[in-house]
Amino acid sequence: MDFDCDVLVIGAGPVGVTLALMLAREGLDVIAADRSKGIYPLPRAAHIDHEIVRVLQAVGAAEAVMATSRIASRYDFLTATGEVLLSFDSTGAKTSSGWPPSNMIHQPSLEAALRERLEEVAAAELRNGWTLTGLVSSDDGVMAEFATPEGARAVHARYLVGCDGARSTVRELAGIGLDDLQFDEPWLVIDTIVHDPSRLPDLNLQICDPARPTTCVLMGAGRHRWEFMMLPGETAEQVSEAAFIDALLKPWNVDGAVGFERSAVYRFHALVARDWRLGNVLLAGDAAHQTPPFAGQGLCAGLRDAANLAWKLGSVLRGEAGVALLDSYQTEREPHVRAFIDLALMMGRTVCITDPAAAAARDAAMLAQRTEGKSPSQPLGAPPLTAGCLMAGSPGAGEVFPQPWTTDGSRLDDVAGSGAWLISRNDAGRPEGLRALPVSSAAMRPFAADVAAWLEKRGAEAVLVRPDRYVFGTGAAEELVSEWRRALALRSP
Template sequence: MKTDVLVVGGGPTGITLGLLLARAGVRTLVIDKEADIYPLPRAAHIDHEIVRIFQELGIAESVMATSRRSSRYDFLTAGGEVLMRFEGMDRIGPGGWPAGNMIHQPSIEAALREGGRKLDTLDLRTGWTWTGCREDAAGTVSTVTTPDGETEILARYIVGADGARSPVRNAAGIEFDDLQFDEPWLVIDTIVHDPERLPKINLQICDPARPTTCVLMGEGRHRWEFMLKPGESAEQVLDDAFIAALLKPWNVDGAITLERKAVYRFNAKVATQWRKGRLLLAGDAAHQMPPFAGQGLCTGLRDAANLAWKLAAVLRGADDRLLDTYQQERDPHVRPIIAMAMMMGRTVCITDPAAAKARDEQMLAARGQPPAGGLGHQPFSAGCLVEGSAGAGSYFPQTLASEQKLDDELGTGPWLIARSKTLPSNSDVKIARTTTLGEFGAPLEAWLEKHDAEAVLVRPDRYVFGTGAPDALLRAWSDWIAPKSQPTIGP
């Protein structure tokens, strides 16, 4: 079997990457060792940026139809005082969708897989297990175990989106940078029968007697997480009677039914190398974080958005140094997010009463203020950018006009948005003048004004390539993207 890109792992990262590649005309094979979508509780939150990616994939409306919003995310003492508060999660974020959205991960994965059915360029095979590969100058040859026996798959590139244990990462001999977080938690998802009896906002109960998380999920579901105490085993806490006792203080008997339960060890790790020759890593294979910031899946989908257009360009003949910008951009972006998740985790996971008292006193003195910058993310400082130009590497907002969204107006691929009267033409970049963009024009003008720029070139993943004069931006873009060799895409 032959394909342009083999994606190992059909979890959220792998299937999103597969969809983005296939929509860019890249023949993509996504394989997953499991017969079906992973059934245990995991992501409950996605941010505005992820819904914008889903918008491109045509599933945003269906995801939003069953997602819910919490206006606040409160970290409370055992007595209910506010240690730290994040607000505005229900307001529109820079991606043009609500900043925080509570979801049911298996439903989202099902919507993504369904989206793939319509694409001739995407092939998803389940029950296929990647076992290893060899690499030469032209491509890779993988061995895969299928229900019908062993087969070989030829691919130009392999992306390991194969989760935390990543066989692809292990085969490549890539190590982890262990950021030292390791806490065991029981996670339970419940079906809700009486929403009125459940909290309406997301909560971390920083009670040293039992650190506890209680968050919304997609419509009809609610999640609790309970930290295991020293000496407690997974078997013990997974017992239904034990779980009923943990839920007793919440007074939800009869309002919910247990749906899924699992014990996880929450870790924080980043792969030291995200690319080795023709092997790349994405999602949990490249990084892991405790779930307190609700960013693991989001980070994997940002990897997919960053990598998809670069792989497509390289397969069309762009210099493959473009792929080196993947880790260069993504690694420094993910580390502060992991640091935030660890800070939240370290706030919650205190079981020593004296240490909890000291934490409470210190944080109550700060009056619940979240860290400066809140949940915002840092721009890239180096990579496929016009380095030094205003706004380069930052996330380009999706402006809204009445019921319309900018991305629907301008479409996929790179954009050049300018306020200049005369504009160059370019068949590979969508060129738009602010004055011809109707209601979108004013906010785009304001963005350019703020950055003191005549034009901005926005990459397909909606990060800013650079600002400056339109001709210079197009030339700089072409230096990265224009084919330098024969395309290797297709049969």
């Protein structure tokens, strides 16, 4: 049967483009189709964590993204009068990836960096102005229909991944329902261009003011953002008027320090798709899950999906793993996504209180917790994977393997390369399909101390690191290799 490509990616937002780049890196032929002609220009993600910069590093976009980003070390939740309810401080914190913990970005700039990379990759083709209108999935593959500027077109692919955002056509055509976690709040988002940074906060803020819950955050270089919760009776048109926006910004005393760039009204939701895979059709990014932005993790979750899915599709399509490996995608990603949504909901429900009595009770309880030293002070780290393609029970399984850096900026992932790694204290031979990396090898020598310390802490002779840099398992090298083969092949249909 003739296929136009191995994987058809619907939607060339940040998740679709990252996935396309990763699939191309797996040696697959990819078509990414997007109904738009260019990058979505409205304000959206402002924050990505360090693990996500590592994902961007894997597709060659980290430097370009970091060049336009700023580091944020503090995230405070304040009462209406400025008392600190919660303060997450990552000043000076070292991360396992080596990248800064919290990075403030401008999403269109991040997307531009990804699209630039895509242009350089021959195996991935971008088709702009292609709107998915129908799909038929069978055991052999997926036939997708498009409306294009040249008329109706069809693409036949072995797999199709819907990265087509919150209102996913793929999700709808596949008949996949959503689990609604019951959050629905309209907020006005205002992006500004900074003229005088000295007059702006240098930390991220949630102002838990019942009269108007407000967010104020750094963005990428040269930009600052405010978000204002809309109150009952207010309309999108009303809050978008220049005079209304000026009045909202007045208490911040930033007249002349910033210039208005753009605004948009969003309804913040918490939703999770019930099925992330039906046969040869999969979902990723906002198509699979949506979170309120209070933890800055929606896009992060989507890029984690891309990293999780790409190597699995690569392994299956190259015939190195059974098709059921793809089921571990939702098994692994859904609990992870739900943990971050829970965090965002906790933050959102803290901030979005508009009843003065309830807000006073919240303030009293949280201030007391802080006085007693019971408040969390570190941002929540990403949870480990708990089930899926793992050697469950072995120390470290499901954690992200660290990426040590040398003092001259050389990084483990760049040196060790793509694919799965078998890192061992002693020479473990050359197992097929794995990159054997004895700690004493020339490649590993600059990182030997960090890696040996990691192994030591888990009492392990070796570690098998998956291509998405999650730890498959630790133990004796031979056992790891046979368990890895079993994990991939036992999942055959």
